[in-house]
Amino acid sequence: MAAPVNPLLNSVSREADHAPQGLQPALLLPLTQTDTKELGPTLPVSSFDHVDLQAPSSTEGVLLSDPLPSYTPLSGSTCSSLTAPAQTAPFTTPPASPQNANFLPAQSTTVLPPSFENMAASGVGESYHPVLHHWFYCAEPQGWKPFTFSDSFNLEEAFMQGSAEPVATEGGRHDVYIQDRVRKPVYWEESESKAVRRCSWFKKSALDQHPQPYTEEQSALLEEEYRACVTSGQWHRQVNLPDGDKVMIHSPRAIIHYVGAGLEGEYPTAVSVNGSQAPLTVRRGTEDFEIEDGECEQVDHLLFLVHGIGSVCDLRFRAVEQCVDDFRKLGQNLLSTHFKQSKEMGEIGRVEILPISWHKALHGDATGIDEKLKPITLRSIPKLREFTNDTILDVLLFNSPIYCQHIMDTVASEINRLYALYCKRNPGFSGPVSLGGHSLGSVILFDLLSHQKADSEESSTDGVSSTTDDHSHCDKNRANSMTSPVDYLMGASGTGQPSVAYPKLSFKPEAFFLMGSPIAMFVTVRGIDTIGPDFVLPTCKRVFNIFHPYDPVAYRLETLIDPSLTNVRPVLIPHHKGRKRMHLELKETIERVGSEFKQKIVDSIQGTWNRIYQMYSGTSTQASIGEQVDEALASQLYLGEEEGPPSTGSGELAITVGRLNGGRRLDYVLQEKPYESFNEYIFALQAHVTYW
Template sequence: MALSEAPALIPYWFHSLESDSKHKETPNIRIEFSKNDSENLERAYQRLIKYDNGNGIEKPPETIDVMEDLLFEVNIPKRTLSPIYWKGKSYEVVRGTWFYATDMFKFLACDEELSRQIEEGYQQAQPWLMEPPKNNEKAKSTTIDFEDKRNYRLTGPYVGQCITYSGPNSAWLLSTNIASQLARAVMTKITNNENIGGTRLIRGYAEVEKWKKRNEEELQNKNNKNKSRSKSKKYSESEKENIKNITSSLEDVPLTKEPQKSNTEYSINNYKVTDNNEKDHRYEKIEHLVFVVHGIGEKFCENNSSSTIEQSVNDIRKTAKEVAELYFAKDKNQHQKGVPLPSFPTTSESAYKHIYVPKGTGVQFIPVNWRRQMNIDRYTVKRKRRLSNASVNLKKSLSNLEKKLEEEKSAEKKNNSIENEDKSEDKSNDNLKTNPSSKESLKVPSVNDSDDDDDEDDEIDELNFPRMEDILLESIPIVRKVVTDLALDVLFYMTPRHYQQMITILSNEFNRLYKLFKKHHPDFNGKVSLFGHSLGSQLCFDILCHQIPEVLNTEKVDIVNYNRLSPYGGEANYKFKQLDFPVENFFGVGSPVGLFTILSDRCIRFFDWKNPTKEGLTSNDVLVPIVKNWFNIFHPSDPVAHRIEPLVLKKSEYEKNDGETFKPNPIPYSKGGLTGTVREFQGIQKDLTLKGMRLFGNVYNVVQALIPNNDKSKSEESLTEKEFDNRDLKNININGRLDYAIQAQILDNQYLAAIPAHSSYWNDQDTIAFVLAELYRNMSFP
């Protein structure tokens, strides 16, 4: 039955999986955005259309934040998808209106130019008013009659093709050459006019979904018929085996085929595309912003396409969402603010059950890549040419001489206008011969020429200057390349010039990313934390130790100069950029901060936030990190990680009870198995012991309260506030501990575990669950 008007066309937006996808012969795989993203993109697109048509509205933004956690943005006029906070590839974006079938279950969006031409012909042909020609003689014709309204010839890059509209939401893409027309005749006859030998086109993504659902039902019915036939018919053993293999293969065929995704394109493919009416987790309030800083070997990872910082941070996000669903409270009313972490081995199920983490975590992890911006892989020295005093005087005299010549020229023109032409001509010739200030008679070396020569010398010097590859031995090149890429960053850290470059780049990146995040999230008023791995934690620590707290930075100083001891003796002056935000938490994982601190003959002290002073901030013997909470996390087998508490505590206090009191605090275990069972049993036993001691202590306090106490001085002393101690671990976080050790599995070999331990923090459930717990442990929820 014909329709009175064209069906509504609701576009859907897609993105490509390939960065160089335009003008390719083979169709490109395109993945749909989530429903929320597609609707937001379409609204922004319509607003831009209205603005371009001159409707007088304010120019809307050309970019829209999309995908999970809003880490990517779409430039609508350019139709590109790219990451916001890190450097990455750009991907093609398509506004899908018409779709072509590649098989029964996969429909891909047509290019927008092709869709535009198809829709233009659709509006002219008005196929919704006509009955589809299924059984008449016209449908069996092998030639294409362009006088028929159902046929529309394509132009531009699609010359030689045409569209035949077969219904209000369907059409066929056909070729006009003779071979295609013969193939069309055969296909039409075989399929009884169901397929006319071209590519099927569907109008609108809603129709695509209906088509896919219908095909899935047909396949399911065929599978059920095959199963019923195999049960009713008797077969031999070999035939039964063959039928079993065929039916099992049919059952394994998914009803909706997912495209094959490249493992290297992690920045796009690792995000799950959700298509439902529920509110996406990414649109919830962001409570915490965490900058994640990489350590050594980032250059090696990029060269070998392995786990770069962007991919590692993506692992952190996925792990955080997994553990948030598993171990934390699901209701805000179950949250207990300020409960410290148990000091004994336990599991995540018992340790985090009273801490509430919002759905979707409410934490945004942003990668910070400082190594990529360092121009230290190739050393070049360009000579800076300095003009001597004689050259400067010569340059000044030349400029004065040119001015004088211009004045004389103007005077000569005035005299020549009064005299006759012959005399003026003779006079001008005489002046050219006798005038000592003439440009042609003056021979002075050109300063520009000499500069050009110097530029050539600079190019020669640059080419002849040795590079890093020039000093490497030719033997075992692969091993030397690996060692160089991994160890070179540490050597750069020890060199004052490169160290200055490192801290400057990292500080600038922090400020740039913070401003960029505020631009995309103007309502953000949460807390900012740093997560540093390996050498990255050391750089974060150095920057934090040279910050001026906001309460003391009344003059709004941007850069502070500090004289610090250089690794090769003597002092070096370093400039430390001040951060645009206060740092709430600092998580150092696999951190060598303890090692570098003890090598520099310095100690670590804490900052008094209640009574802030500049004492110790400019000292060359003490390091004071300007941070509210600090956590040093490490795997027991990590060869790079070192402890920090011995650098803070008094030696007598640390050695009390042979150091038993200040062993690293164990992080709750979450991996299950035999180790999880043992840790759970140890936790229950320790918990019962503590509850018994607490009960005994309460009884003792009640008895003491009934006994009259005449010593008023002691009671008054207990009421007075304890004086701040910059070596007291209770002043660095609510747990009163600084070193936190990941609980290794009982059957692990420490030496074998040392190989992967240093790079295991990114997707380690224990580490990420601990980070989430400390971010939310001291928060209040309305």
């Protein structure tokens, strides 16, 4: 009975009539022209990466009739290579695949084509080049993500020098401690430090979106065995990992990781022994990753963003720090696409955005509000009640003089702290600083900026307000009686913030950006119908109210200043690709054509009725009727410009809206997506968090 042949070799050599019983088939190397006439048909070879052939110096007329060497890993060794017996040709074979164990050999001899020797020998004698290491950090749940090229270079340089100092990465927002292999944020706090790894070898399953790196010890072991394979020219090397897995190095491009391979020599191909997953593909180096070059070191503008209610900011339940990361990347992409030439020439830098979080301080141990709410909260529908206490209740807490003071102190002190820390770490920064707020965060900043003092007011006062002002008078008799008197001060923002001392910011904002802001609603509820055209923020001269058309929380500011501007549409923000979206242009065209057609019908009916009345009254002549017909035809053929205020050419009407934004427009509306226009109510909740 013929012995099975390794299925990785698709060409099998056997003698048709002279193969001794009990021996493996004879393997023929290329023979002379006369000898090949007696041989059978030749089968193609399709898998060369799994074969390592060392041909003798003279291949003419060589017949290998001895059995092929079997693959037997060396027991007790981490790695083992294949060696052929002395009496046989130096030909190595990989382990047989279990599902092809019953493969029946062909009953004819086969001659190896000349191309087989060239391709099999392509992995032999290659020069070894050390792998380039790249630094990664753990970013759950996405897995491991690579640092930029510039950050990885700085980390590698610090690693080679054995530096114990933290290395600033990602624009200085995170510090990496090389010796501890951890990554910590600079401007905010995280519950756990992220792990950092120096990577060179990676594994990937069919379910993984990105390859996952091996540990540094495993990568060093694989690299050492790979070097041995390249320098010796002997492949099909087995590497036993400390966790029980096995890695087979067949060629530079064929490396397989077997999970839970079990006993020596057992190599499952479909499902691992523990039933977890199929064999993994192994990659050397970072060819499968798209790694960015790095952020621009020049910072032209600094922006602080304050979140709204709740601890999460979008429908993916991400914190404000994660949302700001996407917000920052979006700004960098727009700079690269719309200001590419200026960016390449170094004329512009980037915008640094830092988050301001106040929710944790409000619901922490300092206030104890969560513990106070537990006894009075019903036990039914616990998830919904927990959501209400954690998010919607923030609006009521803001309107409470006790907790409003805590929110104001937290936001102001956090802004001042981050600004001082940023200037300390970036002493060369001299650009403008702006503030931005989403939802309730914009109301907090509006009240804070409304109570800032201008330079003239500060010079006329004896003391200077700061974040360390004495707020003891705000807590007088509040904890003892629910009917204790409270002094409601009528100010520019109404009566909604009684007995609150507003801290002072350590800088003057360049601009104030509002996203989905309910400021106008809060001011109206406080008893103020209009703030008037003379209303300004003492230390901030530019205000932009940005909102989505379907956002149920957003309100306009222009009509709060001047109610006569109700029919004036907000400024439509251009799409980043230019112009307007197609469905908006179509909608406006239909509205314009419809209104013109309706007006023409009305004018035509009215003109016809007047002519008929004139004819029967006898006051009309044939000449006057002809003149009226000519006028009607001319009016139908003439297409004039739309009536309305003049435009500036960018979609913004040239009208003056108070002093809040220096007389310029305040309300800016985003363009909704085509599928959002089908039903406004379905995408209302999504519209409120779409700004990130």
